[in-house]
Amino acid sequence: MKNLALFILTLLVFVGCNGQDSKPKSINIKPKNNRKMELATIGGGCFWCVESCFNMLKGVESVTSGYSGGHKDNPTYEEVCTGETGHAEVVQIKFDPSIISFSKLLEVFWFLHNPTTLNRQGNDIGTQYRSVIFYHSEQQKQDAEISLKNSEAKQEWEGKYVTEIVPFEKFWAAETYHQGYYNANPTQPYCSAVVGPKIQKFKKHFGALDMLKSE
Structure with a gap:
């Protein structure tokens, strides 16, 4: 009897393991975030001034201060400050074009600096x-040229624009202490006298346009 009972139990287990209930069940896996991010690389004076502002915009994932447009690899801040490396102080912006377009970023760019002073x-x-403006694609080049002409035509700044529109080649991230410099050093003399007032003006203008991230 024990052997018969054991045989029946084994048979039931076998049928259960190979029956309909044993078929693999579908698992709902959420798709990965496949947002296509883009880069913008622009220079409008001291990168301390513009990094904080661009970081506040909806659709901007990150902003990195650095150097582009020169002939020396891995330049230091001190070397760039001599003007002999050919680099410009720039920010490289990683953004989601489905939320904020490159043209919108350029509207901010024109607002944040004077493009008529050489x-x-x-x-x-x-x-x-x-x-x-270091463009990353032909579309960015076209958008930049159109944006410049439009801003100039509106006389957002008095005088002829001297902004260069050139192809992007390389970007060198600035030293760690430059990243998020204003947030870490708001009372530093340059920050309090120059950067702070610019940020307040920026927040007032673009906050009214609902373009800023919620704080």
């Missing part, structure tokens, strides 16, 4: 402070 922003003088 190699100068305020008291910051030198080629490293030049107004420049």
